[in-house]
Amino acid sequence: MDMQNRVGSKFGGGGVMSEGQAARDRKERLRQLALEHCDLSKDPYFMRNHLGTYECKLCLTLHTTEGSYLAHTQAKKHQMGLLRRAKEEELLKQREMPVATKKQTGVMAKKVKIGRPGYGVTKGVDSNGAKCLTFSISYPEITPGIVPRYRFMSSYEQRVEAPDPKYQYLLFAAEPYETVAFKIPNEPIDKDEGRFVTNWRDGKFNLTLFFAKKAEEEGKGE
Ligand SMILES: [Zn+2]
Missing domain, CATH: 2.60.40 (Immunoglobulin-like)
Incomplete structure (x- = not known):
């Protein structure tokens, strides 16, 4: 099946709204969804500075609104940063792990461990x-x-x-x-x-x- 055409026809099939309007609406809906579903106070990289604007502590970027910060979190630069950070943390964890338990992580990684006895x-x-x-x-x-x-x-x-x-x-x-x-x-x-x-x-x-x-x-x- 040609997925590209199928998706394309679904998109064009509306016919009521102009494409620009639809895109704007969709963007707004996504922004609202993102706002509802992500609690910025739990985002370790989100920071409100003394100027009333927002900063990404991961990428050291500046954002005028929460919405633009959220959009930034979906951008490639931020995503790549997150990936890099996750890899660094994984490496650190491996280094701290005792020799004997390293082998176990593949099998038991999903279970919560409470440390060595x-x-x-x-x-x-x-x-x-x-x-x-x-x-x-x-x-x-x-x-x-x-x-x-x-x-x-x-x-x-x-x-x-x-x-x-x-x-x-x-x-x-x-x-x-x-x-x-x-x-x-x-x-x-x-x-x-x-x-x-x-x-x-x-x-x-x-x-x-x-x-x-x-x-x-x-x-x-x-
Ligand atoms: Zn960022």
């Missing part, structure tokens, strides 16, 4: 010399009904740091908190009973793991 890590060694780690993650404001999840990720699976086969990652996730990851040695984990324990109680998720390789065996061939 508090956590504690304790290291230990059992009587046989096996190294042990205990992670305690605090989720006091977890979404009701949600149980925190964990999973291991290889250094090749993650896309945040350069892969280092000496390490693997242990991730903890619970809405609405950001996912956190811990970089741990890439040694086999002891999955025997009582050697890998998780519990979820009083807003705290605890995970204790033992490495299968004993500390005293380090340095020997495998």
